[in-house]
Every structure is written in C-alpha cells, then in structure tokens.
Amino acid sequence: MHHSFSRRRFAKGMMAGAGAAILGDRAARADDGPTPPPKSRTLCFVGGYTKHGPPGGEGNGEGIAVFEMSDTDGSLTPVSTFTDIASPSFITLSADSRFLYAISEINDFDKDGNGCVTAFAVDRRSGSLSKLNAVSTGGAVPAHLSVHPSGKYVLIANYVGGSVGVVSIKPDGSLGKLTDVVHNSGPRQPSRAADNPQGNFAISDHSGSHVHMVSTDPSGRFVLADDAGLDRVYEWTLDLATGTLHPAQTPYFDMTPGCAPRHFAFNKAGTTMYNLCEQDSKVVVSAFNPKTGMITPRQTVSTVTSHFHGSTLAAEILLSPEGKYVYASNRLGDSLAVFEIGADDTLTLVDEVWMHADYGRAMMFDPSGSYLFCANQRSDAVTCFAVDKNNGKLSFTNHFTPVGSPTTFAFMRTLA
Template identity: 75%
Template sequence: MHSAHLTRRLMIAGTFGLVCARKGVAQTTSDSIPSSLPAKASRTICFVGGYTKHCPPGVEGNGEGIAVFEMDRQTGVLTPVTTFTDIASPSFIVLSQDHRFLYALSEISDYNKAGHGAVTAFAVDRSDGSLKKLNTVSSGGAGPAHLSVHHSGRYVLVANYNGGCVAVLPIRPDGSLGEVTDVVHNSGPRQPERAADNPQGNFAVSDHSGSHPHMISSDPSGHFVLADDAGLDRIYVWHLNLATGKLEPAAKPYYDMTPGSAPRHFVFSPNGKLIYNLCEQDSKVIVSSFDPATGAISNLQSVSTVTSHFRGSTLAAEIIISANGKFLYASNRLGDSLAVFTIAEDGTLKLQDEAWMHADYGRAMMLDPSGSFIFCANQRSDTVTSFKVDPHTGEIAFTGQFTPVGSPTTFAFLDTVG
C-alpha cells in the first residue's frame, strides 16, 4: 500500500464488516487534530503509529503518521477518525500514566547533525483524544526503537537501537520535553548472530554487531530502570537519580542472556516480582524472579513461543500480559503467529495455543483498556488484525476484522472522560 493512498483506504469499510468511516474527515498537517467523534459520555480511542516514507534504510514506510481511531467496545471495530502527519516514522508511542500526554519517537538517524533520532511530545485532550504537538527534541542517539515514561512521571526513557545507547529526557510541567540529561552507551563482547537453541530451520538472524538496546522501562516500583540489549544479549539494570536525571548502575549492572538470543521486550507481573523477557532470535520467553529491593534477577524457566512441531524461520517481537496476571501473549514475525500462555501460581508458563495472525509480520500487540481484545500491528501487510479474548481462559478468537494502516508498528489506547 502506498502512503499516498492511506487516507482513501482509511475511509473505506473493511472486508469483514467494518463500520463505514464518516465522510468528510480529512487529514491535517497542523499541530493539532480536531476531533470529529460523536458526542458520548466515554469512548475508547486507539492511536496507531508506524513507519512513514522518512524511515530507516531497508524499511518500506507506507504510513503517514499517527492514525487515530475510535474503537467499538462491543465488536472491537476500529473506525478511522484522522491522522496526524507532522511526524516521521513514529514506530513507538506511549501515553503518560495520567493520559494527559503522548510521546512518540521518530525512528530516524538524521534529526540533527549528530545523526540522532527524535522524540515528540503531544498534549492529549482527554475528552475527545485530540492531540496538540508541544515540541520535538533529540532522542540522544540514532534510530530509537522504544520509549517509556518513568514510574515517577518525570522522565521519558529512550532505547536508541542503532546508536547503541539509552537516554533520559526530562518532562517539563507542561508535558513538553527538555534536552537529554543522560546518555549511556553499552559495551561488551561480540555475540553470535543466531542462538544455539533456535527453532529448527530458523534462518533468520539478529544484529549482534554491537550494542542494540531494544527496550527500556522502569520496574513497577520505580526503584530500577531495566533495558534489553538485543545486540549484547544482556539485561541492564540502573537506578534513576530523580534529582539529576542520571542513570546509576545497580549493584549488579547487567545479566547475561543466552548468546545470540537477542532479548527484545519484557513485561512484569502485576506484583512486580516476576519478569517475562522475550528473546527475538530463539523465540523464547525467559521467566525470572525480580527483587524490587535490590534489582536482582534469577532465571526460573525458558519456554518457546512456537509449538514443538514448528519448523522454519521466526523472530519473536512483542510480549504482553493480562491485567490479572493470568495470561501472557507473544507475537512471532515470519511465522506470523500469536502465542497464548497460561501463567501458573508460581509464575511459570504453559503454551496453550499458537494462533495465526491472519497477516504478515505481526509485530506490536496491545490489549484494549478493558482487556476484551488483542490488536496486532502487521507491518508488512499494512493492516491491524484483532482477536476476542476469553477473560476466563485467556483463549483468543479471530474477529475477522482487518483495519488498513500503512506499516503499523505500535499502539496506544485512551478511554475518554467527561
């Protein structure tokens, strides 16, 4: 799908009974998105980001920015509202804890003369989901791949994949961003391109040419900041000095993962005492205990995200956990599948299903605020697919719905108020 056709396609109802888009909703390149949503007491807004024409080398960017949808809470249907186009390749977006602000990285390496990417801050109107651009600053390194808001709400944390570094950006009182307060470059021995425990027939490789931070986030207590480095096969652990915005190594500054496994993304259990780390290269979830007092990590289990009969190339991409901590889900690119796990009382996992994504290169996933649906961003298919979730068993069922979005890679959901 060419990006020039995105708006036209967003205004067409999907093949499987999607609700028709409203007529007369146009894109805007201004700094704000006017709301065209119907008047309701409360509704669910879905923001979808992805790659645009201004994107990393080797990536086909068909998107036009941050696409905005309204989600039908009964069916999961996404109805297009508008698209914010004044941003390059917002391949990861996140809302602040109070949902007053949205932060979007630009996965580029030419924002400034230093060859950095960028992060843009938006104010969010919680009554209708409209956005107002506040400012854009350097991400502190090249090709940012992930960002999160620190538990304190005072800093944005950025993983610069191509730059081999993580950065800290202060959040000003109005939600805008200041210049970086710290940049940390990781270093370590060269790791193999493939893991020894790869699924049989996996020809895919992960870039182990150097440090490639793929995710950074604080633990639920906010005492520690963790980062997955997919290039060095390590989990890094820091304290964040809230007064200075500097990252200080924990007592044990990093933990080595399986060589070549490429740890990519992680989630914590609701109580913050378990961490589930998704490794891209060997498509494994590593279950570990986490000590909120010391930041210590101790591995408990390694489980595959593909069934035992799978053969071929695959790269795991995203991991999410249900709000009640009973179910875990992981996406597999190339294999185009969604793994469904049950979580036992001791936190260990059991793979109960591997569902077809119904599209190509399923990457990001997210549960809607109610936990009723899982949405999957299928980058190479230019579409979002969705699954209905059984709250009692965690099982999923394809809704039959396809939402056209150019090169989608990330989600954020907002329940409006007022």
C-alpha cells in the same frame, strides 16, 4: 349574542397556552429523570513507519492515526491522523493520558545523526494531537520509549545508537533537555543463539549494542534495558533530581549468547520477569528481587509449538490485565502464542493462533481487556481478537483495519 375579543386578550391567551406547554414539557422530562451525560469512548492511537526513515526502514504509514473503538465488537473507525511526524514506530501516553510521546525511528534529526522524541498534548474528548516540541534522543534510530513512574522523565532505547537516553518532562508536558545518555559495551555475540530452533534461518544483528526496550520494574526502583545486540539485560537506578542513570548493584545480566532479548514484562507484584528473546523465539522466566534487582532465571519456553519448524522472530510480549496469561507474537511465523501462568509463575503454552496477516509486531489490549490488537507491519493492517477471560484464548473477530506499516499502539478512554 355579540362577544368582543381584543388582540390583547388573544395574545395573553396564546402566552398562557405556550407557558403551559413549556411547563408540561419540563414536567415530562422531569418524569423521565435527568438527562444522561455523554458516554465516554475508547480511542486507539496507531503509529508506524512512514516514507521518512533510515535507509531500508521506510514504510507506508502517514503518521499517528486515531481511531474510535467499538466497545461492542472491537472494530476501529478512523477519526483523524497527525501527519507531521517521521516514522513514529513507538508511542506511549502519560499516566493521565493528557500527553502522548512518540519516538521517530530516524537518524537525521540533527547533524549528529540522532533520532528524536516528540511530545503532544492530547484533546481528552476528541483524541486530536497538538505538537508541543521535539528533542534529540541522544542516539540513532530509537526503537522504544517509556515514561518513568515519577512522570519527570522519558526513557529512550536507541537501537543503532546502542544507548539509553533520558529526557526531562516539563510541567506543561513538553520535553526539556537530554539529561543523560548511557552507551553499552560488551563482547561480540553470535548471530544465532546456541538454542536456535530447528529450521530457523533468521538472524539478529549482533554487530554491537542494540538497545531494544527500556522501562522500569513495577516499583520504579530500577531502570532496565534489553540489549538485543549484546544479549544482556542492563540495570540502573535513576537520580530523580538530576535525571542521571547509575549502575545497579548488578549492572547487567547475561542472557543466552545470540538470543537477542527484545522486550520484557513483569507480574503485578514485580517479583517475576518475562523476557522475550527475538532470535530464538523463547521466553525466559526469571525471579526478580525488587530490592536488589537480582535476576534469577527459572524457565525457558518456546513461543511456537513443537509442530512448527522454520524461520521465526519473536516480537512482543504482554501480560493479560488480570495477570493470568502471557501473550507473545511471532513475526515470521505469523502467530500468537498464549501461555497460562501457573501458581509458581512459570508458563505453559496453551494455544497458538494465526495472526491472519503478515509480520505481526506490537500487540496491545484495549482498556477493558476484552480485545487484543496486533500491528501487522507487512500487511499494512491491524487485526483484532476477542479475549476469553476464562481461559485466555483468542478468537479472530474478522476485523481488519488498514494502516500503513503499523508497529505500535496506545489506548485511552475519553472524558464524558
């Protein structure tokens, strides 16, 4: 039997078959459910000292390095590095992670010998940085900065300049003018504290005012600054309309002469202040009145065990995200102190952990609080520790991330 079969009929059959295949594929995918959105990632920004720094302050860093963190084991994988910046020794993100601000610990930004602060726009998916602008900090060799809770100003601690600078933030995240610079003054202090630990030969610079940290209490009512040169905690209120600082009811609090207060942290309620002193490696626990700013010391505890004797300089202090533990780093002792917070907010040293590297400075938790990272300036490495949230203790993950002269961190979760 003879059958005729035209090209047109053949084409129609092919189209029908293809349509059925497409519908079948769509049906299969429908059975599997909707396509899941891309997963968000954890990015880590690391800054430190570069070749451009003040005399004696040069380092091996290249700028601000961006890494992706493994949520599984805490390891860091390089993503990119922003190199057009000098010695970004402290960085911080805006509350919404859209912008990053970095001080440059230098003394030659302008003819007046000041340092500078740089604003970056952050790509919320890749973490890449786009420089917006840079302005003077109003003092030499800045060491710390923070963003005021209002989002309107950046607060800057000028270490060599002995001052606190206030810089306005524009709606687009870039930096505006320097709205205030406050210089601290006071009597000359000893290079070693009255309670200097046995065998500690390390000294802190007490030649004048050296502001090492500036930030607000949790309520945002007060601006506080640790002055490691004058051994004082200074307090102001900030006029949000003008960006000017005004002395608080108690303008400063005297610490132990020679102790060099360096960094502080608050409990979530803002009623207890934990102040880390550099020279004597002690934490001073104080009651803090969030209405008046009054600081009342309650306890002083060492960041090293009674077994340790030798030189050490404390560097950083952190509270665990759950607010149950306090962590402090010791640079010369190459150790991490773990304190349990009691019901009365006082501290008990429960563990001391080897840093696994040299001259550990800054520390920071990842956003989940599962890992604690340490910046080891002299070892040119970041070390990572897993956190046991049940007892606060740390376990070294054996992850070393090479970074030149690291000193600071910032973490963010990317957009899905």
